Amino acid sequence: MGKYIIRRLLQMIPVFLGATLFIYWLNFALPGDPTAGRCGERPCSPAYIEGFNAKYGLDKPFLVQYVRYLTMLLHGDLGTNYYNNTVIHELAIRYPTTIRLALVALAFMTLVGVTAGILAGIRKGGVIDNLVTILTLLVISMPVFVIGGLSQRFFGLQWKIFPVTAGNPATWNQLILPGLVLGSLSLAYVARLTRTSLVENLRADYVRTAKAKGLSTARSIGLHALRNSLLPVITYIGASIGGLMGGAIVTERIFNINGIGGLIWRSINQRDGMTLVGTVVVLVMIYLVVNLLVDLLYGVLDPRISHD
């Protein structure tokens, strides 16, 4: 186990370096002038631009800038953005909102998705099964901005069940609808995965044995088949966290939420490279760590998979 963790952590290093290099290079190649509009209606003086570039190291060659950035990163410093705020501060004031949004989405997709998947899987080919298959297919084919736009129109504007936009900081109540929208796609996949996996396991020999030795259907499904069926679902939920963060850009924009997605959007529009790179770097780190945790959990839950 320890060996496995070390190997995985070592494998993360090149991935992390590659991802940061790629994002840093993209940001470096971003067109546009970060000093634009800083000096009012007229262009900035050469002296100001020179000072600005020197302050943020923009006059150095790309690789020097990148290595400087990495050194800073290793000291736990994400740098200061062009507005003199530390990136860590920018992230710290927004992460609680996005985490709460993601939690709503995760809770929604796990509870509803797994329940729908179980109901569909228990009676393969039944009414509920067909209903779930069709509904999930519909959700999967609707891009998040379409679902977001429609639910904002109907649940927000027309029926006034949920607030249309969120305040700053957003309350839990304001995050419910955006969370449902954000989690909808993953919910569909969770439901289908649970169903497929349960259908496969219900035909397995050990379930037949459980029934043969006199266990009730509920017990043989709930205790035996379900536990094994949920393994791939857990993996999927872990892997979907990266996708949730990407989807948060759209969801937070539709519902006007001041979170990480909104921050990425703003920093791209304002050519605020430091904030953008910092945000993406943190997201990549979260993704890598969550995936490692899921893989470790997998080994704990399924004794057939050994990490030695």
Added chain:
Amino acid sequence: MTERPDSMSGFIGPSADANEATLTAPPVADPFDEVEDNLGKPRSLWGDAWEIMRRRPLFWVAVALVVLFATMSIAPQLFGAQDPRGQGMCLLERARWKPGGGILFGFDDQGCPIYDQVIYGARSSILVGLLTASLAAFVGGSLGTVAGYLGGWVDAVLSRLADVFFAIPLLLGGIVLMYSIPTTPDSPYWLVVGKVVVTLAVFGWPNIFRLMRSSVLQVKPNEYVMAARALGGSPLHVVGSHIVPNSLAPVIVVSTIDLGGYIATEATLSFLGIGLQSPAVSWGLQISRASSIPLIRSTPHMLFFPAAALCLAVLAFILLGEMVRDALDPKLR
């Protein structure tokens, strides 16, 4: 939304390691193990799948939709639509007319016919989806074959490279990359489309790479591959005639499903204002324009029709891919 390419977990786990342990066996055609039916006539893997699919109505629905959208994108004139960018298409006195009375789909806030916009919007979406899926399948497929066949340090390097792009969510990377390649409104159409295609393919290929790699790893130890090698077949021959044809099925299926996802992502990028740019006609752009709160209230049909077309197109490809996947998978028969 659009993290679909990440989400084909039926085929792939979250990381290369879990992958090897948990991958459900992709259907592999073994030439020496063909199923014989009652007539004694051998049927191939795809022949079997075809027999199953042709009896399913949903398969034909998916085929019909794909054909419909393909025709729409090749020859929009067949649907009686005119180029919405043409002279005299928009008349302000018709602004916000509702559908009905011989006017299909109604008019938008500028008095432009929504029907023609929706029909012409198919071309960009289908083109982006098709090109991206092909590019991702080509890059991911060839690198996956190389990694799976050669193994060793080549495999390690390529796998880590794929991990790098896999760790960046498609939409997030797409937004950053789209911003880094600037285009102006007078850039040629192929450049605007090409930019979206390359961006999506850059983050889409690792999915296919992992799939192809594990598929090749499963085919490689088979007897017929060893036989071909023992008979003195060159590596190129063994890979080209034996390994690739027998590992391709899951890649074709997932590429079809991903195609739908790419159409959705293109629309999302265009919706955010950084994908396709006007004067290109695109569903994403139409939905974006129709989504402002005042227009949602006054002209909901402006939002409804392009959104319905978009969802149907995405649905068509995902449904087709899933029907083929189910037919190919012996466990689901």
